[in-house]
Amino acid sequence: MAVIYYKFRSQRDDLISTIKFDGTGLTVFELKREIIYANKLINSTDTDILLYHVEDPDKEYDDDNEVIQRASTVLVRRTSGGKKGRGNVLRYMAGKPRIAKFQAPIPVSTTDSAPVIPTNEEERIRQMFNQQDDQWNQQQALMATAQRVESNRQNLKLDENIPEYYICYKCGEKGKHHIRNCPKNNDPNWDGIRIKKTTGIPKSYLRTVDNPTDIVNEPNQNFMVNEEGKYVVAVADKKAWQRYQTIQQSKQEEDDFPIEDPELRDPHSGKLWKTPVRTKCCKQLYSRPYIEDLLLESDFKCPNCGQEDIYLDSLEVDEALQRKVDLFVEQHKRKNEREEEPNKRQHLATMVPTMMPFMPFPAPLPLPTNNQK
Numbered sequence: 001m002a003v004i005y006y007k008f009r010s011q012r013d014d015l016i017s018t019i020k021f022d023g024t025g026l027t028v029f030e031l032k033r034e035i036i037y038a039n040k041l042i043n044s045t046d047t048d049i050l051l052y053h054v055e056d057p058d059k060e061y062d063d064d065n066e067v068i069q070r071a072s073t074v075l076v077r078r079t080s081g082g083k084k085g086r087g088n089v090l091r092y093m094a095g096k097p098r099i100a101k102f103q104a105p106i107p108v109s110t111t112d113s114a115p116v117i118p119t120n121e122e123e124r125i126r127q128m129f130n131q132q133d134d135q136w137n138q139q140q141a142l143m144a145t146a147q148r149v150e151s152n153r154q155n156l157k158l159d160e161n162i163p164e165y166y167i168c169y170k171c172g173e174k175g176k177h178h179i180r181n182c183p184k185n186n187d188p189n190w191d192g193i194r195i196k197k198t199t200g201i202p203k204s205y206l207r208t209v210d211n212p213t214d215i216v217n218e219p220n221q222n223f224m225v226n227e228e229g230k231y232v233v234a235v236a237d238k239k240a241w242q243r244y245q246t247i248q249q250s251k252q253e254e255d256d257f258p259i260e261d262p263e264l265r266d267p268h269s270g271k272l273w274k275t276p277v278r279t280k281c282c283k284q285l286y287s288r289p290y291i292e293d294l295l296l297e298s299d300f301k302c303p304n305c306g307q308e309d310i311y312l313d314s315l316e317v318d319e320a321l322q323r324k325v326d327l328f329v330e331q332h333k334r335k336n337e338r339e340e341e342p343n344k345r346q347h348l349a350t351m352v353p354t355m356m357p358f359m360p361f362p363a364p365l366p367l368p369t370n371n372q373k
Contacts, residue, residue, distance in 0.1 A: 002070035006035060009057075009077050016073070024136050025072075029064035033092045035076060047087045050077040067140050086191050167225060174231075196224045198232060206232040263321075264328055266290070273325050277315040281307035285318060 004019045004026060019026070019034045026034070032049050041047060051061040052075040061074070068074065081087030164175040170182040171190075177183075184190045198206060206224075209231045226232050259265045259272055266273050266287050275288040282305040286294075292312055294303045302310045 004031060004068060004070060005073040006031075006051075006076050007073070009052075009075055021070075023070070024133065025067045025069045025140075027064065028061045028066050028068065029092065031068055031074070032064075036089055036092055041078075041089055042093060044089050045087050046081045046084055047089050048079045048081050049088060049092065050079065051075065052077060065144055067144075091188070165228070198224050198226045201234065205234055205237060207235045208232050259328075261328075264325060272328070273321060276318045276321045276325070278318055279304065279307075279310055280314045280316060281305055281310060285321075288315065291315065 001020050002023060002025075004021070005016050006019065007013070007016045017038065019031060019038065021034070028051060032051065036042060036049060041049070053059045053061070054073045054075055057075055061068070162175055162178060166178075167174045168177060168179045168182050170179050171184045173182075201224075203226075206226065224232050224234070264272060266276075268290055269287065273287055274290075276285055277288050277291060278285055279291070279302055281302050284302075284304040291303075292315075295301070295310060295312060299308075300310050301308050
């Protein structure tokens with residue numbers, strides 16, 4: 001049984017693994033597939049497997065049809081495919097090697113030298129094995145230059161009753177052909193299109209797309225298919241973003257409150273107190289965001305007295321001062337609402353259309369009476 005030795009670049013020199021097989025050599029494609037099986041990289045769809053020469057670590061085996069002889073040693077490099085699900089592991093698992101566009105034929109010597117008959121039996125056995133190796137090398141050279149012939153016949157019956165919602169997960173076309181008859185099946189350089197389903201995504205975050213061709217060309221954008229079989233893409237949550245902007249704006253307004261009472265002003269920031277707390281060691285008053293940053297930077301050491309092991313959960317909230325701060329904020333908001341109320345009324349008055357003046361109903365006419373004298 002023949003053996004080929006391999007080692008990952010990131011491993012030590014003494015960690016050498018082996019691939020056992022029957023024959024005189026393996027192609028680069030077959031060796032990569034055996035390495036993927038041996039190292040359990042079947043589910044690593046984002047990984048590229050590359051082989052390099054041991055003599056020249058920068059020289060790569062870029063031809064999948066090149067034969068690596070037995071008892072050889074190669075270097076294996078495992079890198080990222082660049083995109084999610086675009087590694088070459090899937091191609092080697094599918095069993096389709098790349099077709100080289102330009103491949104120089106390997107010269108085969110046709111001159112037959114005069115056979116030399118050895119006199120020793122050991123030399124005769126060695127000559128027999130050498131002749132077998134030469135014949136196998138010549139056969140591999142002819143196979144490398146031969147043209148690949150595939151007999152994949154299309155099943156036209158599958159394309160007769162294709163529904164409109166059917167999607168070919170090979171090329172992404174909808175309602176045109178079956179995946180077995182996809183024109184990309186015979187293209188070994190086609191990496192495929194990643195199609196996802198909209199499981200768990202609310203409909204308000206999805207936008208319907210008629211033609212996903214332009215979206216697929218973008219590197220960070222993948223289109224999805226909803227339950228109705230339509231192409232959709234994910235969009236940003238505008239309501240959540242507006243809610244976040246409103247919260248940030250309200251916080252900014254609280255920081256800009258005019259503070260006249262010095263008790264409500266933080267001496268470190270000069271603004272309103274934000275969750276005033278006291279340290280357990282020296283009872284010094286700080287705002288919680290300010291003291292938490294100081295404790296984390298100083299390895300939980302009190303900035304006032306130098307006491308160590310002052311953890312964040314040991315800070316005590318000054319409830320009396322917090323009630324004063326909440327009351328001040330509430331009064332200030334009410335004052336602003338009262339000041340803005342006349343402007344709102346004036347704005348509403350301009351929006352209400354001018355009404356017709358009230359026209360009272362005419363008085364009813366008196367009923368005619370017959371005065372009989």
